[in-house]
Amino acid sequence: MLELRLVQGSLLKKVMESIKELVTDANFDCSATGFSLQAMDSSHVALVSLLLRSEGFEHYRCDRNLSMGMNLNNMSKMLKCAGNDDIITIKADDGSDTVTFMFESPTQDKIADFEMKLMDIDSEHLGIPEAEYHAIVRMPSSEFARICKDLSSIGDTGDQKNEKLLDRLLLAVVISVTKEGVKFSTRGDIGTANVVCRQNTTVDKPEEATIIEMNEPVSLTFALRYMNSFTKASPLSSTVTISLSSELPVVVEYKIAEMGYVRFYLAPKIEEDEEDNKS
Amino acid sequence: MLELRLVQGSLLKKVMESIKELVTDANFDCSATGFSLQAMDSSHVALVSLLLRSEGFEHYRCDRNLSMGMNLNNMSKMLKCAGNDDIITIKADDGSDTVTFMFESPTQDKIADFEMKLMDIDSEHLGIPEAEYHAIVRMPSSEFARICKDLSSIGDTGDQKNEKLLDRLLLAVVISVTKEGVKFSTRGDIGTANVVCRQNTTVDKPEEATIIEMNEPVSLTFALRYMNSFTKASPLSSTVTISLSSELPVVVEYKIAEMGYVRFYLAPKIEEDEEDNKS
DNA sequence: TTCCATCAGT
DNA sequence: ACTGATGGAA
Numbered sequence: 156m157l158e159l160r161l162v163q164g165s166l167l168k169k170v171m172e173s174i175k176e177l178v179t180d181a182n183f184d185c186s187a188t189g190f191s192l193q194a195m196d197s198s199h200v201a202l203v204s205l206l207l208r209s210e211g212f213e214h215y216r217c218d219r220n221l222s223m224g225m226n227l228n229n230m231s232k233m234l235k236c237a238g239n240d241d242i243i244t245i246k247a248d249d250g251s252d253t254v255t256f257m258f259e260s261p262t263q264d265k266i267a268d269f270e271m272k273l274m275d276i277d278s279e280h281l282g283i284p285e286a287e288y289h290a291i292v293r294m295p296s297s298e299f300a301r302i303c304k305d306l307s308s309i310g311d312t313g314d315q316k317n318e319k320l321l322d323r324l325l326l327a328v329v330i331s332v333t334k335e336g337v338k339f340s341t342r343g344d345i346g347t348a349n350v351v352c353r354q355n356t357t358v359d360k361p362e363e364a365t366i367i368e369m370n371e372p373v374s375l376t377f378a379l380r381y382m383n384s385f386t387k388a389s390p391l392s393s394t395v396t397i398s399l400s401s402e403l404p405v406v407v408e409y410k411i412a413e414m415g416y417v418r419f420y421l422a423p424k425i426e427e428d429e430e431d432n433k434s
Numbered sequence: 435m436l437e438l439r440l441v442q443g444s445l446l447k448k449v450m451e452s453i454k455e456l457v458t459d460a461n462f463d464c465s466a467t468g469f470s471l472q473a474m475d476s477s478h479v480a481l482v483s484l485l486l487r488s489e490g491f492e493h494y495r496c497d498r499n500l501s502m503g504m505n506l507n508n509m510s511k512m513l514k515c516a517g518n519d520d521i522i523t524i525k526a527d528d529g530s531d532t533v534t535f536m537f538e539s540p541t542q543d544k545i546a547d548f549e550m551k552l553m554d555i556d557s558e559h560l561g562i563p564e565a566e567y568h569a570i571v572r573m574p575s576s577e578f579a580r581i582c583k584d585l586s587s588i589g590d591t592g593d594q595k596n597e598k599l600l601d602r603l604l605l606a607v608v609i610s611v612t613k614e615g616v617k618f619s620t621r622g623d624i625g626t627a628n629v630v631c632r633q634n635t636t637v638d639k640p641e642e643a644t645i646i647e648m649n650e651p652v653s654l655t656f657a658l659r660y661m662n663s664f665t666k667a668s669p670l671s672s673t674v675t676i677s678l679s680s681e682l683p684v685v686v687e688y689k690i691a692e693m694g695y696v697r698f699y700l701a702p703k704i705e706e707d708e709e710d711n712k713s
Numbered sequence: 714t715t716c717c718a719t720c721a722g723t
Numbered sequence: 724a725c726t727g728a729t730g731g732a733a
Contacts, residue, residue: 298544305514305515305546308511308514308515309511309512309515309548345505345508345511345512345550345551346508346512346532346548346549346550346551347548347549348512348515348546348547348548348549349546349547349548350515350544350545350546351544351545351546352543352544353542353543353544353545355541355543365543518721
């Protein structure tokens with residue numbers, strides 16, 4: 156028997172919006188600790204890790220560990236039927252092959268329940284080791300999203316030809332961190348772009364700060380399209396944390412207030428010689 | 435060496451938005467006087483003339499006259515990466531085939547630079563003679579935009595058939611000026627429309643006035659779709675000036691505070707007989 | 714291409 | 724606080 160009651164239902168809606176572009180099917184794991192998910196994106200390049208701790212739920216009952224395979228598109232469709240102020244309850248009976256989402260309007264005038272079939276999904280649960288990172292950048296999530304979007308537009312010729320679409324998929328961003336700041340760079344058909352954000356802790360609101368913790372300078376290249384996908388999680392948190400080490404996947408983390416986080420992992424591209432890039 | 439620093443970067447963003455629908459590629463001319471552009475629209479019917487005087491820049495360095503061919507779509511993409519409060523600097527080295535746009539956030543915490551390739555563009559620079567106009571109308575730019583939009587909707591059947599699209603392209607507006615006011619008229623599928631604006635100088639704010647300077651009455655016909663394109667410049671100025679003479683192109687001018695103007699020139703349609711229009 | 718949601722401006 | 728506009732998703 157599983158019954159998880161989440162007063163701030165919009166959180167769950169936002170979580171789904173933030174990961175469903177990347178992941179189509181995934182196992183949600185429930186334990187006494189919380190409600191979590193770990194899944195590779197469909198092209199097996201990026202990894203998504205979600206945790207909603209049990210303490211964040213108004214009511215959390217999970218008699219035994221349970222792994223529920225869901226199609227995230229279908230789940231997202233159901234969650235869209237919940238109002239933003241609705242209380243969401245997730246229920247599953249032992250041995251059942253379905254899960255039920257229940258939505259209560261704030262006034263209790265409307266109560267909806269949606270039942271969805273579960274799926275069997277193979278998945279190796281990767282242990283993700285804690286690592287020391289060369290550099291950790293914390294910045295406003297909106298600013299990070301804006302930069303990723305701006306840099307994408309540089310590689311976007313507006314051309315709808317397949318060849319150009321491919322370019323867009325391959326467009327890379329170089330993220331370089333020094334003590335002074337973090338630099339995002341790209342090179343596209345119409346030109347090049349560099350955006351530098353200086354460390355800045357002297358702002359009115361702490362969530363507007365850009366904070367850099369650096370042990371050693373680091374410069375890594377990533378596929379920009381994944382970064383852009385990650386920024387779909389911006390509504391979850393006003394800040395984002397980007398943790399970088401050479402030869403390690405970058406971690407882009409959005410904390411979920413009182414509950415946990417969504418983390419995205421992405422392996423860097425191996426830097427090729429300029430000549431190779433040109434060819 | 436060219437280096438132009440514009441504190442109110444949003445001006446340049448607005449300028450681009452106002453002309454990029456009409457012109458796809460154009461030469462920007464830099465001289466000690468200022469930063470200017472003159473270009474025909476892609477169908478060679480309308481002419482755009484832009485001037486940003488050097489005095490309007492916080493810093494203006496232009497060692498020698500320079501003509502830089504740019505694709506306005508790409509330039510516009512880059513300028514969209516600038517925040518509305520950013521300071522924009524345009525830079526080009528002598529002999530370089532690129533131009534660099536630099537954007538500084540007001541707090542200086544974010545500095546972006548975008549480099550764009552220049553193009554070779556043939557263009558005859560037309561000398562535009564100063565002329566005496568039969569009538570000059572000054573009115574709020576928002577009102578002019580609203581009228582053009584409203585009149586367009588009369589010719590717009592909402593029908594997406596090619597035949598109807600063609601109608602929309604050919605839809606004409608008659609602008610008639612008398613001492614009493616200015617009249618905008620059109621005739622479309624669903625009916626006819628006349629909007630008369632009376633001279634009116636007794637308003638609270640000068641930018642709300644409608645002022646008519648008239649030497650002799652004039653009535654001219656123009657393609658409405660170009661007028662609608664011109665009104666994209668409305669964000670640049672709260673007033674617009676429309677200068678009319680029979681047999682001369684109309685001039686639709688938006689002044690740019692402290693800096694210059696954007697002017698649009700459009701030749702009148704030769705009035706045909708009513709019968710001919712119907713056929 | 715159309716519709717919806719989010720953001721900015723009034 | 725409301726409306727319009729723009730950008731993203733279906």
